[in-house]
Amino acid sequence: GAVVSQHPSWVICKSGTSVKIECRSLDFQATTMFWYRQFPKQSLMLMATSNEGSKATYEQGVEKDKFLINHASLTLSTLTVTSAHPEDSSFYICSARVGERYTEAFFGQGTRLTVV
Amino acid sequence: GQNIDQPTEMTATEGAIVQINCTYQTSGFNGLFWYQQHAGEAPTFLSYNVLDGLEENGRFSSVLSRSKGYSYLLLKELQMKDSASYLCAVQDSNYQLIWGAGTKLIIKP
Numbered sequence: 586g587a588v589v590s591q592h593p594s595w596v597i598c599k600s601g602t603s604v605k606i607e608c609r610s611l612d613f614q615a616t617t618m619f620w621y622r623q624f625p626k627q628s629l630m631l632m633a634t635s636n637e638g639s640k641a642t643y644e645q646g647v648e649k650d651k652f653l654i655n656h657a658s659l660t661l662s663t664l665t666v667t668s669a670h671p672e673d674s675s676f677y678i679c680s681a682r683v684g685e686r687y688t689e690a691f692f693g694q695g696t697r698l699t700v701v
Numbered sequence: 702g703q704n705i706d707q708p709t710e711m712t713a714t715e716g717a718i719v720q721i722n723c724t725y726q727t728s729g730f731n732g733l734f735w736y737q738q739h740a741g742e743a744p745t746f747l748s749y750n751v752l753d754g755l756e757e758n759g760r761f762s763s764v765l766s767r768s769k770g771y772s773y774l775l776l777k778e779l780q781m782k783d784s785a786s787y788l789c790a791v792q793d794s795n796y797q798l799i800w801g802a803g804t805k806l807i808i809k810p
Contacts, residue, residue, distance in 0.1 A: 591743075619798075628705075628802040629744070629788070678743050689734065690798060692743035 587613045589681050591693025598669055598700055606664045606696045608679030614659035615681035619690070620652075623676045635662040669700040703727045705801035707789050712807045713779055721774045721787050721804045729794020735763050735774045736788040738803065744788055747774070776806075784808045 588611040598604050608618055618635040633654050634642040641654035653665040666673055676697055680690040706724045713719040725733070732751040736744035748756050750765035750772060762775040774787055786803040793799055 626802075626805075629800045631797075631800075676741075680743075689746040689749060692745070695741070695743045697741065 587611075587681070587683055587691045589615075589679065589691045589693045591679050591696055593696060594694055595697040596699070598698070600670055600700055601668055603665055603667045604669055604698060606666075606677055606679075606698075608662045608664070608681075608693050610660045610681050610691075613681075613683055615662075615683075616659060618656060618662040618679055618681045620654065620662075620664050621678045621680065623678060623695075629678065632664075637662075666698065669698070671700045674698055674700045703791075703793065703799050705789055705791060705799055707787075707801040707804045709802070710805045710807065712809060713776075715779055715781060715808055715810050717779050718775065718777050719779060719806065721776070721789075721806065723772045723774070723789035723801060725770050725772075725789070725791045725799070725801075727791045727793045727799055730767060731792040731794065731796055733763075733765055733772050734790045734792070734798070735761075735772075736790065738786045738788055740785075747787075779808050781808050781810070 590609045592607045616637045620632045621629040623629050631644050632647045635654045635656040637656045637659050643649045656662040678695040679693040682688050682690050704726045734749050735747040738744040748763040750756050756763050760777045765772045786805050788803045789801040790798045
């Protein structure tokens with residue numbers, strides 16, 4: 586299957602700082618990538634859909650100024666958590682789908698963010 | 702609204718068979734996925750159903766009934782490594798994935 590690489594796997598940062606998470610499709614071009622957040626024992630929550638060359642589409646309740654998404658190329662999307670606070674501590678996962686329909690989603694390894 | 706329901710937790714014995722159910726109410730239906738997620742890791746794909754019936758993949762099988770808004774994942778010959786969360790996801794009319802909260806499966810020797 587297709588490979589999605591996410592980096593870093595885990596990060597600890599101080600409250601008020603910013604953290605950038607990278608998501609790369611290694612063996613295919615992903616015009617669309619998805620960013621999820623998952624709290625312990627909860628479902629995957631879609632934060633935003635990242636579109637190459639255009640602005641991301643954010644889900645209701647997700648602050649676009651706090652969670653900056655950049656999809657500058659067909660193989661790279663980045664999520665920057667700005668002015669991080671302890672409540673932003675979570676597991677962030679990116680995924681990409683090959684084509685638009687009827688295809689499985691391939692996931693990055695996930696990033697465990699801890700804000701102290 | 703859109704809703705996916707799965708049991709929160711299940712326990713089974715090594716070597717046995719377990720069935721994990723998923724019911725859904727979504728805006729349209731374009732397929733149902735099952736994923737496995739080990740703690741602290743990203744989900745991995747198990748199966749996809751878009752038509753009623755059975756899909757088999759080794760020890761894992763999935764069944765779909767669109768008229769009932771229902772699917773189940775069947776795991777046979779359980780192994781300790783099968784201890785994980787199992788996520789059901791439905792693709793709605795806009796081809797967006799709607800995720801269930803997952804079923805934590807505990808395998809006991």
